[in-house]
Amino acid sequence: MADIKEVTNRPNASAITERIAEKGYNYPHLATSAQIQHNLEHQHLWTSIIGEVISGQAEDPNTLNKDPRQPPQEPIPLLSGYPPHRVYTHPDEQLYMLENGIREDDLEPERMFVGQSWTLRHMAAVFDRLPEFKQKAEEHDRSVDPTSMQPGSEDPDPTKAEKLAQYYDKKEKARLTKEWGSQRFLLAMVDKGMGGDGTVAYYVVHEGDVKPRQN
């Protein structure tokens, strides 16, 4: 009898569940963001993950009367970090890299933002606040490692270093003209419903019309 009792005992909660229970979040989707962070860190090997929260407008319960540019009622959690590989390369940027013999491994890692959203208002709010968070994240990076923001300084090959410098110039220009795509973030979604297996799927979301990759 004792054996059977042992078998029917509930198994221990997973590390992530314990962590979420320990922290106690005000909103369910903030807890979800903890799960996303865990997934990014341990399954996708992202590093230096930092979190931000776009605070909601809790005092106004009626979203319909609101200015459309205002953020939504609920806070939107936003994560950022460094993926081990680039998550997204614009098709024109890829062409430029191919033409100039630049490989992905030569480039500095890029900080990528991860958020969740469920109306157009949420998405717009994320994009509106993205530049601010990017700046904050850069400050954070400098405080952690002051030399990390200088690209390719220890590169032994001078022609490659020059090409890379040209590439970064071009990239900065492309950022302004948006020819290599506009602002983007990763939309994370977790399968938590009935029978959900906790799988996290990611989608790249661009602001405006960015032509698709031909992969």
Next chain:
Amino acid sequence: MDFQPDLPIPISYVSGRYLLFSIDAVTYLRREHHICGVLIGTLPQIPQQNVFLGLPLELMPEEARLLVDKGVACIVDEAKAHDGMNTLLEEDRRRYLRDLESQGLHVSRIQSDRKERNREQTLKKIEEKKAKAKAKASAVAAAQASTAPEESSTPSPKNAAIVDLFSAEDPRPSSPSTASTSVPPQTAMAITPATSYPPLPTPSPSSYLPAPTVPPSYPLFAHLHSKGYFLSPGLRFGCQYMAYPGDPLRFHSHFLVVSYDWDQHIDLMDLVVGGRLGTGVKKGFMIGGAQRGIDEVDSEADRVDTVRAFSLEWAGMHMALIFPRKDSRAHAPRYRVVLA
């Protein structure tokens, strides 16, 4: 060749559909205003042949509305516009029929001219061949003296057969003298005009119908159109619109477009479905909408300016083999996760 129709172009409103019957208007709108519509006309005798359709061109209400708002087109009630057909004066009627007949004569003349030219060319070729064969035959005859006299006669029946073949449409025996002096044909081609405003007057502005009512997705449609995209109905591809970066005859589409209201809940499953479908066919999945509702502004045009759109692509980041980069920054991972 670039035909410039009189503006505004009348769009025929027939039982809830917006139709165009003039091929000149159709090509003009496609060329100048990036409006493609959908050809829906089949042949009355073979309606099941629906691979290549012809006139009329059906416009989405969004397309018709856009053209009306731009002042390029107007909506005309087709049934009402044809009331005038009954009261057409006998003289006008006769003039119209005469006009049609003269057009028909013109067409048949052009056709017979072309036929005549073809025939002359063929005859000339045959003559040349004959001359060549004769020259060859005489050369052979000269070389071989009189060894095989019947061989030289073989080319002529062959040539006669060719002449018969090409003059099959013309029962008269072909000879160089009659070919040059053929009489013009008496029968006019029957012309079936696609539009009816030569006999009817062009509709007056007072008879125009109001601008078409459009679905809530109109602002996104107009926004993308203003950015130079060609849009077509997206039902075939599981979305609201397909957005092409140029003429659909030359380009693959870039986006599957779905419109949402500003505070409308977006089911994440719809994003997965659209995002995966789009990525699977090398397209982006675009969602968007106007920030303001129709009751908050004076006109649809005001909403178009407040449109925000977002394009989605699958990040391809799950269930993949993941290896750390050699120069991965900060805390280098001490283990690797391998999923398959």
